[in-house]
Amino acid sequence: xxxxxxxxxxxxxxxxxxxxxxxxxxxxxxxxxxxxxxxxxxxxxxxxxxxxxxxxxxxxxxxxxxxxxxxxxxxxxxxxxxxxxxxxxxxxxxxxxxxxxxxxxxxxxxxxxxxxxxxxxxxxxxxxxxxxxxxxxxxxxxxxxxxxxxxxxxxxxxxxxxxxxxxxxxxxxxxxxxxxxxxxxxxxxxxxxxxxxxxxxxxxxxxxxxxxxxxxxxxxxxxxxxxxxxxxxxxxxxxxxxxxxxxxxxxxxxxxxxxxxxxxxxxxxxxxxxxxxxxxxxxxxxxxxxxxxxxxxxxxxxxxxxxxxxxxxx
Amino acid sequence: xxxxxxxxxxxxxxxxxxxxxxxxxxxxxxxxxxxxxxxxxxxxxxxxxxxxxxxxxxxxxxxxxxxxxxxxxxxxxxxxxxxxxxxxxxxxxxxxxxxxxxxxxxxxxxxxxxxxxxxxxxxxxxxxxxxxxxxxxxxxxxxxxxxxxxxxxxxxxxxxxxxxxxxxxxxxxxxxxxxxxxxxxxxxxxxxxxxxxxxxxxxxxxxxxxxxxxxxxxxxxxxxxxx
Numbered sequence: 001x002x003x004x005x006x007x008x009x010x011x012x013x014x015x016x017x018x019x020x021x022x023x024x025x026x027x028x029x030x031x032x033x034x035x036x037x038x039x040x041x042x043x044x045x046x047x048x049x050x051x052x053x054x055x056x057x058x059x060x061x062x063x064x065x066x067x068x069x070x071x072x073x074x075x076x077x078x079x080x081x082x083x084x085x086x087x088x089x090x091x092x093x094x095x096x097x098x099x100x101x102x103x104x105x106x107x108x109x110x111x112x113x114x115x116x117x118x119x120x121x122x123x124x125x126x127x128x129x130x131x132x133x134x135x136x137x138x139x140x141x142x143x144x145x146x147x148x149x150x151x152x153x154x155x156x157x158x159x160x161x162x163x164x165x166x167x168x169x170x171x172x173x174x175x176x177x178x179x180x181x182x183x184x185x186x187x188x189x190x191x192x193x194x195x196x197x198x199x200x201x202x203x204x205x206x207x208x209x210x211x212x213x214x215x216x217x218x219x220x221x222x223x224x225x226x227x228x229x230x231x232x233x234x235x236x237x238x239x240x241x242x243x244x245x246x247x248x249x250x251x252x253x254x255x256x257x258x259x260x261x262x263x264x265x266x267x268x269x270x271x272x273x274x275x276x277x278x279x280x281x282x283x284x285x286x287x288x289x290x291x292x293x294x295x296x297x298x299x300x301x302x303x304x305x306x307x308x309x310x311x312x313x314x
Numbered sequence: 315x316x317x318x319x320x321x322x323x324x325x326x327x328x329x330x331x332x333x334x335x336x337x338x339x340x341x342x343x344x345x346x347x348x349x350x351x352x353x354x355x356x357x358x359x360x361x362x363x364x365x366x367x368x369x370x371x372x373x374x375x376x377x378x379x380x381x382x383x384x385x386x387x388x389x390x391x392x393x394x395x396x397x398x399x400x401x402x403x404x405x406x407x408x409x410x411x412x413x414x415x416x417x418x419x420x421x422x423x424x425x426x427x428x429x430x431x432x433x434x435x436x437x438x439x440x441x442x443x444x445x446x447x448x449x450x451x452x453x454x455x456x457x458x459x460x461x462x463x464x465x466x467x468x469x470x471x472x473x474x475x476x477x478x479x480x481x482x483x484x485x486x487x488x489x490x491x492x493x494x495x496x497x498x499x500x501x502x503x504x505x506x507x508x509x510x511x512x513x514x515x516x517x518x519x520x521x522x523x524x525x526x527x528x529x530x531x532x533x534x535x536x537x538x539x540x541x
Contacts, residue, residue, distance in 0.1 A: 090497060181401070184479070184488065185495035207482045209401055210491050216393065216481055220401040 052265060055092055055101035056084040060300070061149060061234060061290050065105040065258055065281075067304035068289075072277045073270060075314045084300075089114050097136050102263040103274065108144055109254025111261070113190075122251040124148075128259070135261065142260045142271055145281035149234040150256035151191060151213075153180070153246045159227060160244040167247040171202040174227075181220040182230035184208035191253045199250040204228065218243075234283070236291035258286070280311045321503035335488070337508065344485040345512060348472045351407060355414035355467060360460070363422020367456065368448050376423060380416035388413050388474050396481045406478040413474055414467035421463020425456025457527040465520035472513045476505075486512075 052073060056066035063084045070080045083101060086092040093114065095101045108127040112119045115134040121127045124144060131141040153168060160166070163174045171178065186192045187206045196202050209217045213231035218241055221229035228246075231238055233256075238245060258281060260274050285307070292303045308314040324330060331337045366376045388409050396405030429452055437447050476487030486505050493502030 181482070183495055184492040187492070188496050207401065208479060208488065208491065209482045210480045210495075211393075216396055216401060219397060220482070223400045225401050 051079040051081040052102045052270065053081045053083055053100065055086055055096065055104045056082075057092065057105075058085045058087050060293050061232075061286070062105050064289050064293060064300045064303050065286075066103075067300040068277050068281075068308060069103055069105065069260065069274050071301075071304050071308055072273050072313055075308070076269075076273050078270060078273075096139065096261060096263065099138070099263055099265070102265045104261050106141075106259050106261050107149060107256035108141075108259045109150065109256045111141075111259065113254070122254060124255045124257050127255065127257075131259065138264050139261050142262055143275040143278055144257035144259040145278035145286075147234065147258050147281045147283045147286035148256045149232050149258065149286065151182075151186075151189075151230050151253050152233045152238075153196075153248075154221065154229050154231050154238060154243040155227060155246065156221060156224075157242045157244055160246075165244065165246060167249055168196065168200045168202065168252065169249060171196075171200060171246070176227070178202065178204040178228060179207050179226040180204045180228035180230060181207045181209045181217045181226040183210055183212055186230055195252050199252045234286045234290055236287055236294050239287070240295075277308075277313060280313070317499055317503060320500035321507055324500045324504035325507055337489075340484060340486050340488055341508060341512065344472070344475050344478075344487075344509070345516075347403070347407070347410065347475045347478055347483075347485055348468060348512075348516070351410035351414050351471045351475070352418075352464060352468050354407070355411045356418050356464060358411070359415045359418035360422050363419045363460075364426065364448070364453070364456075366419075367423035367426025368444075368452060373423065376419060380419045383412055384416045386412060389477060389480070392477055392480060401481045401483075403478065403483045405481050406475075406483050409477070410471045410475060414471050417467040417470065418460070418463045421460045421466075422456070424463075425459030426452045428459055429455045454529045455532065457529070458524055461520060461524040461527045465517065465524065468516050468520060469513055472516055473509060476509060 054066050054070045054073075056063040066082070066084060070082055073080050086095070086101075089110075092101065092104065096104050108124060108131065112121065112127050112131050112134065115136075116130065119127075119130055119134075121130045128141060128144055135141060155165060163170070165171065165174070180186070180193075182192075184206070187208070189195070193204050193206060196204055207220065207226050209220055211217055213229065213235055215237070217229050217231060218237045220226050221243070222241055229243075231243070231245075233245065237243070258278065260278070262271055262274070266274075289303055289307060292298045292306075293300070305314065325337070333339070362376070366372050391412055392406050392409040395408040399405050399408070433455070434447055434451060437451050442450070475485050476490050478485040479487030479491050486509050489501050489505035489508075493499060493505065
């Protein structure tokens with residue numbers, strides 16, 4: 001009697017371990033393995049016929065925006081090729097410059113800093129004007145959306161109320177040491193600890209959590225392991241966890257309006273279609289789109305289709 | 315080649331070595347995590363492995379379990395455990411222990427299985443109790459294989475302990491992530507070289523320990539056979 005019970009218990013544990021293997025591999029690694037292969041993949045598709053090649057960053061929200069443009073263009077009879085999930089700027093921008101990618105959803109402030117580290121523009125309008133100047137020959141920024149997706153300093157509602165915080169300037173009055181959970185590169189960014197000290201006179205130390213403001217960062221904040229967390233402003237978890245985003249009156253963090261860049265293959269008509277999508281892309285709309293992905297795990301294709309239909313754009 | 319040279323220069327830069335976030339401190343942290351993970355894993359896996367090897371029971375389950383555990387992607391386990399336990403060392407340490415257990419478990423029972431059955435039969439014929447067979451024959455004779463398992467577990471963990479930095483626990487992975495995200499490839503490659511160096515040192519230490527773990531009688535017997 002004893003033996004079979006023990007054996008079946010162990011077998012059950014083995015099955016459970018196998019099941020765990022399954023879910024473990026699908027989730028956190030899913031987004032990453034496309035990065036390594038993509039540079040060569042995109043290299044091959046350059047200048048393919050009449051199709052417009054639309055790229056996206058290796059970031060789920062960026063892919064949703066790319067898919068919005070792709071489906072809006074297809075609805076007007078354009079042929080579109082999708083080249084999504086391409087690493088970081090250092091990888092995809094050379095592809096855009098070479099003409100292998102025709103449309104790329106970008107973020108104004110960071111894009112400007114990529115091409116001009118000395119840029120001084122801080123308002124969305126100035127950034128847009130500066131972008132038109134610094135983009136390489138053959139590329140142009142299209143009309144940006146109102147929606148932004150930028151780094152933001154967040155605190156829990158309880159912490160904000162305890163110290164009556166609404167803006168980064170109020171952090172001066174907090175009399176306990178401040179730790180901020182963020183990716184490790186946050187340490188070196190202009191809006192990181194050094195920038196915060198310069199603009200607001202506030203000292204913080206960085207606790208590196210490498211999931212780009214994802215669930216681990218949010219958990220660190222909610223658990224009280226850190227007092228502040230760097231989370232992208234379009235992340236639905238800010239509302240879901242009732243976090244307070246601190247205002248930035250000194251414009252420490254550049255506005256990151258969703259700004260598509262387009263090659264010469266994108267004619268005026270196609271540009272107008274993309275800009276029409278952008279005109280409807282408010283900050284709330286972008287958070288809503290992201291929520292569909294994060295909470296309902298819908299595909300970018302389905303999310304884009306439903307939203308465009310709702311806006312009368314498909 | 316140029317980048318490799320810059321990485322070597324980064325490793326040798328004295329300015330990088332000092333301070334709470336210097337190479338020296340990070341390397342010690344990294345080594346500490348590795349040893350802690352192996353010690354915890356050994357505390358779990360060695361008794362189970364010995365029990366399996368001594369009694370011959372549960373072998374199928376041990377093989378299946380350790381095989382399944384080997385297939386677990388460590389980053390996935392780490393993310394799951396960190397989501398349960400919060401940031402800090404607990405999450406990554408759990409993942410490293412899960413990584414280290416299979417090699418040690420397999421080595422513990424394989425070491426016993428490698429013992430010549432005639433030796434055990436002879437011992438029993440002379441009236442050795444089960445416990446005496448275990449402690450005076452199986453454990454010492456199985457030790458070299460066990461040390462081999464500890465060695466491969468330590469190498470796996472030292473290479474994977476870079477992931478501790480994913481949830482803010484430091485170690486040499488701190489440089490790896492920072493270098494990756496800031497396009498400082500000298501730092502990234504340099505920290506990888508440091509991990510390789512740590513792995514080589516650990517490997518050397520375990521190789522020596524493995525040699526020391528062979529009971530004298532066995533060496534004599536082997537030499538006798540070879541001669």
